[in-house]
Amino acid sequence: MCGIVGYIGPKAALPFLVEGLKKLEYRGYDSAGVATLEAGELHVSKCVGKIADLETLLLTKPVPGSIGIGHTRWATHGQPSHLNSHPHEDCKSELVVVHNGIIENFLELRQELQERGHVFRSATDTEVFAHLIEENLQGDLLKAVQQALKAVKGTYALAVISKKEPGKIIAARSGSPLIIGHGEDELFIASDIPAILKYTSRVTYLDNGDVAELTPEGSRVFNLAGDPVIKEISLISWDPESAEKGGYSHFMLKEIHEQPNAIRKTIEGRVRAESHEIHFDELNLSDADIRGINRVVFTACGTSWHAGLIGEYLFEQYARLPAEVEYAAEFRYRHPIIDDKTLVVAITQSGETADTLGAVWEAKAQGARAIAICNVVGSTIAREADGVVYTNAGPEIGVASTKAFTTQLTIVYLLAIMFGQKRAILTELETAKLVNDLIEIPQKLEETLLGEPIVEEIAEKIYGATNSLYLGRGKGFPIALEGALKLKEVSYIHAEGYPAAEMKHGPIALIDKNMPVVVLAFAGRRYDKIIGNVEEVKARGGQVIAVASKGDNLIAERADEVIYIPQTTESLSPLLAVVPLQLLAYYIAVKRGCHIDQPRNLAKSVTVE
Numbered sequence: 001m002c003g004i005v006g007y008i009g010p011k012a013a014l015p016f017l018v019e020g021l022k023k024l025e026y027r028g029y030d031s032a033g034v035a036t037l038e039a040g041e042l043h044v045s046k047c048v049g050k051i052a053d054l055e056t057l058l059l060t061k062p063v064p065g066s067i068g069i070g071h072t073r074w075a076t077h078g079q080p081s082h083l084n085s086h087p088h089e090d091c092k093s094e095l096v097v098v099h100n101g102i103i104e105n106f107l108e109l110r111q112e113l114q115e116r117g118h119v120f121r122s123a124t125d126t127e128v129f130a131h132l133i134e135e136n137l138q139g140d141l142l143k144a145v146q147q148a149l150k151a152v153k154g155t156y157a158l159a160v161i162s163k164k165e166p167g168k169i170i171a172a173r174s175g176s177p178l179i180i181g182h183g184e185d186e187l188f189i190a191s192d193i194p195a196i197l198k199y200t201s202r203v204t205y206l207d208n209g210d211v212a213e214l215t216p217e218g219s220r221v222f223n224l225a226g227d228p229v230i231k232e233i234s235l236i237s238w239d240p241e242s243a244e245k246g247g248y249s250h251f252m253l254k255e256i257h258e259q260p261n262a263i264r265k266t267i268e269g270r271v272r273a274e275s276h277e278i279h280f281d282e283l284n285l286s287d288a289d290i291r292g293i294n295r296v297v298f299t300a301c302g303t304s305w306h307a308g309l310i311g312e313y314l315f316e317q318y319a320r321l322p323a324e325v326e327y328a329a330e331f332r333y334r335h336p337i338i339d340d341k342t343l344v345v346a347i348t349q350s351g352e353t354a355d356t357l358g359a360v361w362e363a364k365a366q367g368a369r370a371i372a373i374c375n376v377v378g379s380t381i382a383r384e385a386d387g388v389v390y391t392n393a394g395p396e397i398g399v400a401s402t403k404a405f406t407t408q409l410t411i412v413y414l415l416a417i418m419f420g421q422k423r424a425i426l427t428e429l430e431t432a433k434l435v436n437d438l439i440e441i442p443q444k445l446e447e448t449l450l451g452e453p454i455v456e457e458i459a460e461k462i463y464g465a466t467n468s469l470y471l472g473r474g475k476g477f478p479i480a481l482e483g484a485l486k487l488k489e490v491s492y493i494h495a496e497g498y499p500a501a502e503m504k505h506g507p508i509a510l511i512d513k514n515m516p517v518v519v520l521a522f523a524g525r526r527y528d529k530i531i532g533n534v535e536e537v538k539a540r541g542g543q544v545i546a547v548a549s550k551g552d553n554l555i556a557e558r559a560d561e562v563i564y565i566p567q568t569t570e571s572l573s574p575l576l577a578v579v580p581l582q583l584l585a586y587y588i589a590v591k592r593g594c595h596i597d598q599p600r601n602l603a604k605s606v607t608v609e
C-alpha cells in the first residue's frame with residue numbers, strides 16, 4: 001500500500017513526480033504529496049484526496065527544483081488528513097521523508113523521541129523516521145538514514161531529501177518494493193515499474209537492507225553497515241503503452257480485453273508443438289523431483305486464492321496428487337504440516353502481498369519447496385521463492401484483478417497437466433487433447449468478448465440490486481467466488497459466492513424477486529444438478545442470470561438471462577466463464593458511477609498483514 005517516487009536529474013522534478021504518482025495511484029489514493037529542493041530550500045505540497053486534487057493544489061502552489069520525492073497514500077496509522085499526508089518533516093523542517101510500509105515499534109520510538117524534545121505533527125508511524133534521521137544527522141545524510149533504520153522494526157521503502165545536503169536522494173528498502181530507474185543523466189525511484197516505464201526500461205531492484213544514494217553523478221548502494229553493495233541493472237520488457245489506458249475508459253475494461261493475448265503469451269514457449277510436452281525450465285524441477293512430490297499446497301489471497309482453488313481441483317483430477325488451497329494469512333500462522341515432499345505454490349499478481357510472502361517464508365522454514373506464480377518480474381515473492389513462473393500478463397493497473405487471474409489459471413492448468421503427464425496419470429492422448437483445448441482458449445475468449453453488449457444490457461437491468469448470489473458446482477464454484485468478489489470490489493453491491501448445492505443449507509432464505517442469482521451452468525457432468533438449483537431459485541421468485549455453453553437451449557427456457565460462452569472441455573470452462581462475470585461487475589459499477597479502477601478502501605498490493 002502507498003506508492004513512492006523520486007527524481008534527480010537536469011529537468012524539473014514535478015512533471016515526473018505527478019505522472020509517476022498517477023501510475024502508482026492503484027497502490028493507495030486517500031492523500032498525496034510531493035517535496036522538492038531548489039536553491040537549498042525545501043518545497044512541500046500535499047493534500048487529502050487523489051493525485052488530481054494534488055495537481056489542482058500544485059497549480060496555485062507549484063514546487064520548483066530538479067530533485068524531488070512524492071507519495072500516494074493508503075492510510076494505516078492515522079486517518080486521511082493533511083497532517084497525516086506524506087512527505088513528513090523533522091522538527092526544523094530541514095528534511096522530508098516519504099514511506100511505504102509499517103513501522104511496528106513506532107509508538108515506543110515516538111515516545112522516546114518526544115522525551116528527547118521532538119515535536120510530532122502527525123499520527124503516522126512514518127514521522128518517526130524524520131525525527132530519527134534528524135537526530136543522527138551530523139553532516140552525512142546517508143549515514144544518518146542508515147543509523148535511523150537500525151532503530152526501526154517493520155517494513156519500509158522510503159526516500160529522504162534534506163536541504164542540508166541538497167544534491168541527493170537517499171532511498172532504502174526493507175520489505176516494501178523499491179526500484180531505481182536509470183535514464184539518460186537522470187535517476188528515478190519508484191515503488192513499481194509502471195511509474196518509470198515511459199522514461200526508462202533500465203532498473204535496479206533494491207533488496208532488503210539496501211540503502212541507495214542518488215546524486216547527479218549516479219547511484220551507489222550500501223548495506224546498513226555502510227559497505228558497498230554491487231547491484232545489477234535489469235531490462236524491463238514491458239512496453240510503455242501497456243501502462244496506459246489505450247483508448248479504454250478504464251484500465252479494468254482494457255485489461256479484460258487484453259486477456260486473449262495475455263493468455264497466448266502465458267502459454268508461449270511453454271508447450272512443445274509436436275510432442276505437447278509442457279516445460280517450465282525456470283523451475284528446475286526434474287522428472288524425479290516431480291515424482292517425489294506427494295502433496296501440493298496452493299497459498300494466496302483474494303482473487304489469486306480463487307486461482308489456487310481451481311489448482312486444488314486440477315491437481316487432484318489430472319495428477320492424482322493430494323492438493324489443497326490455503327489462505328496465506330491462515331497458513332503462515334497455523335503450524336501447517338508440510339515437509340520436503342510438499343510443493344507449496346504461492347500465487348500472486350503483485351509478488352508483494354505480505355501474507356503470501358509470509359506463507360512462502362513459512363513453507364521454506366518447514367523444508368518444503370516453495371514456488372511462485374507471479375506477474376511482476378523481480379518482485380519480492382518472485383525473488384524469495386525457490387522458483388518462479390511468470391504469468392506474462394503485462395502490468396495490471398486496475399485494482400480489480402482480471403487478466404492476472406486468467407493467466408494465473410493458465411499456468412495452473414499447464415502445471416497440473418505437466419504433473420499428470422510426468423506422473424503417468426494422463427495418457428499421451430489425454431494430454432494432447434487438453435493442451436490443444438488450452439491453446440484454443442484465447443480465440444474462444446475473443447469470441448466470448450463479443451457477447452459484451454448482452455452483458456451490458458443485463459447490467460442495466462440489475463444495477464440497482466443491493467444483494468446478489470453467485471452459484472457454481474465443481475470448477476464453477478471458484479468462478480462463482482471470483483464473480484462475487486469482482487462485483488463487491490467495483491460496484492459495492494453485497495455479493496456471495498456459494499457452491500450451488502450449499503444454497504439450500506441457508507442462503508436460499510435470502511432469495512426473492514430482488515435478488516439476482518448468477519449461476520455458472522456450463523456443460524459438464526454436474527449440469528443436471530445445476531439445472532435443479534436454477535429451478536429452486538426460480539421457484540422462490542429469484543432472477544437467474546446463467547452463464548452457459550453455446551447451444552444450450554434448455555437453460556434459455558429456465559433462466560431470466562443467459563450469457564453464452566463457447567464450448568470447451570468442462571475443466572477449461574472457468575477460463576471462459578469468468579470473463580462475462582468480470583464484464584458484468586464492470587458495467588454494473590459504471591452504471592452506479594463507481595470509481596472502477598480505484599475502488600474505495602482498496603489498494604492493489606496489500607503489503608500489510
Ligand code: M6R
Binds near residue numbers: 604
Ligand atoms: O497481488 P496478489 O495477487 O497477491 O493480490 C492478492 C489480492 O489482494 C488480490 O487478488 C485482490 O483480491 C484483488 N483486488 C482482487 O481483484
